[in-house]
Amino acid sequence: MTVTKKGRPWRTALVLGTTAALAALGAVTAVTAQAAAGCRVDYRVSSEWSGGFNADVTITNLGDAVNGWRLAWTFPASQQVTQSWNATVTAGTSSVTATNVDWNAALPAGGSVSFGFTGSRGATNPAPTVFTLNGTACTGGVTPTTGAPSPTPTTPPAGVPYSNAPDGFAGAAGTTGGAAGATVTVTSQADLERYAASSTPYVIRVGAAITVSPYGREIPVGSNKTIVGVGRNGQIVNGGFHLGAGTANVIIRNLTIRDTRVASDDPDDKDFDYDGIQMDTANRIWIDHNTITRMNDGLIDSRKDTTNLTVSWNVIAEGNKAFGIGWTDNVTARITMHHNWIHDTNVRNPSTDNVQYAHFFNNYLQNIRGYGNYSRGRTKLVIENSYYENVKDPYYRDDTAELRQSGSVCVGCTGQRETGGSAFTPSSFYSYRLDPAAQVPALLRTYAGPQAAIGQ
Template identity: 55%
Template structure:
């Protein structure tokens, strides 16, 4: 597209450090990873309505709790949820209530967003249940779960529970929790994203016991996590590997707990936000607490205790904290109750930024599929084919199942096109790094075609063009190396590295390199849906280098800004051309950086392709670290169309390039942001490696 300058874990589970393997180093260093790195899919043949048909239990359904939830007590042997029952998939509140409140054991897979009615509704979960989100798609909005007296053996995993907030920060009127338990036992709350509720995110009350809370992300809340609320000293609880971020109090508050074991948690208070921590871990009443190998960053009063409580601290890290930091007395030895191996405190921030919250590989149901066919490509002749395109050509038309084109390390100078009649294709580099396998070419929009039939045009310049649905690319680099400096006389310097014009395109662990118009996320036609999900990847460029009309998500990735051919710094990250009533480009949980001058790049501008005024371009940039290269007024007009008439916004970005809301820099409200999540963009599609 045009540049206006040139044209107009019963035992402690294994350590999660491996989750960070293969992630962009810049992401790990910047601390922008908010969710797990693996992704999952409720396959094409999965039921789209609730079904009680028995299925073979996938591995995640057989997993059991660690910590105090694993301890045999009160007639219950550990915590394993509904694994002895049927697996059902639910998509509505009525379906969820039906199975969660049933007497029988169930594994309940939440596949999609369920908005609770009335707001604040807490479903009364009965014993022997596993409630699990399907990949990252399971969201409970405006309500949560209640576990009453005697309810036991319950697992709540892999869900996002959010947004029952009623506009009052210290809300005394709305007891809307994400998970509340009153007198329950043997409960495991694991790998959830809990945030922005009217009251607590987790309340463990009225002598609830044998509870483990692990690997959750808890954020954007006032009274976050309360434990106790009786004079009895009965609660046994393990709290490990949780990320508390932007939470004011009760992180947690532990009242009269018999045994509270807290380890490897990360409490973070970020400067310059609207939420300031009041205190971190609080041992109240006659609580006996062991607090070890946790990391406190910027937290006020990180550890406080009543005179009657005991707190044993060991191995914790305190960075930028202030106020009370207390310990004293003797508590207990957790290893007398269960085995565990804590991670080093110094590793905790990176570990939790990459591993806390829902994981794509959990909650996905097994679907029988034909085994994938693998075709190998190697330049040296050691594979079945010497070029990637030859392997694509060998895929039969209308292939019904996955074909993996495994490309050995090397540089493949060619253009590649995956036509629309060849779906379910994966192109995957087999090297140890995404840099080992490179597909590159150097056409530009103005490059003459060899047959004399004109020039390639922007879309035609693509090094790799994908027109087939359910395409995947991973562990490779796609580059357009058009030399703009050497071709100044050429009209049309747009040079696409990767063009997608299909639905359900999954780009995982790749690099897309170019200058102007690097990544074109298109659709097969204006009236056709085209969804693209890019994660754990890099995109580089300078002018409109993420552009098009697709519904596209750039998640947990690095966007690198480049100087232009003449050494100047100026450019635009996105140029959406979104049809009305569709979602455009979403950049989330990522980093925007590059070796360019400060305040020289816009985040985006509206591309009304062909002057089409009916389009409603959209870019949202949220929860992303922005370098100082981003302009203070990050959006701009294009070709006579004002960005103010379209949809451009930010939400909770950080870094030197972030800024406060203003007329030139619109921010989403919390309510608006609740509707602009990754899951909202992808709808019923949950990407997974295949």
């Protein structure tokens, strides 16, 4: 059995077969227990904080195939599990049993399965050293090694992650939206357009489903605006928003922006060529907690040097083109994209062209037919702790772009996973917290998109 510590927190991978492979991904703590005919367990503490920790566990079956597994251990310092994912784990006791869920019950000979959990701890957090799988012991010796401590300990996911201030590049640039102006509530297209296009700052609360006429109109948005749905009531139907050249300091939150028809998968279908949110040479923009679906063209387009943009906690779904970034020869844009659930789309997830700094973390890409995160031109892209499920070409770059990836999980993916270049260091520009990749699907299924508590 081996214990290792390294300086950078590691994030969950679903299927890992050896301790060497796990250590290569940067574990904070790893433990391997092994029997000649039974099982091996890789136990990894991926992050720690005062009173708590996150851990990831991978079981490798060294014996006969099993259908239904149960892993048991006892914490040596009275640690307890408080929540878990990809397994049912007993909580509130130091004697722990983790049992399969429906979809991962089968564990063939030589196969592996993984789960994770958040736990509570006291002053110390030693790893358990004895595990049993369906009553078969996984045993071995322990040889601890230590490295540099983690420079930025993470915390567990917040119960309600609804910040009212932007983070990422939009936050670092001082985006405030319409906070300096009056608050108005609109339920008609005429009022929405009047306040959105005004030269005066406004916080515009959308309190109803507004069907846009004519079909496919992109409503112009001026500078210094917050457009926010009231609870889950705010909808923009059969239209979208356009932020034109020079538009700055805009927040779009908590809305459902949707088409009533099923989006076409044919790129040549241009009968109604409009986006959910289109930005051309805009600056200081926060797009947060929206559902954007079934647009004929792009669900989101960030074009022509739009910069200081943060796109967070959105559901971006059911379209041919999800999120295109670029349409410029310049390399000046700065973009943060985190905690977005992109699913059942084709291309541009995103396609990122000539972006000076692009930082994508804790995103969930699911059922992507065309390609995933594509770094193009002279883009410098950093991807961290994202989750890719049934994605073709999850992340890759062209010859001139840079892409650095760490801590992400790919399940059922095919095609390219290509990195290269050093890209940049996001923490040089702003602080942020990474959630473990294995938690991302459940987290976003609950908290992405419009929320009842926002805009009230």
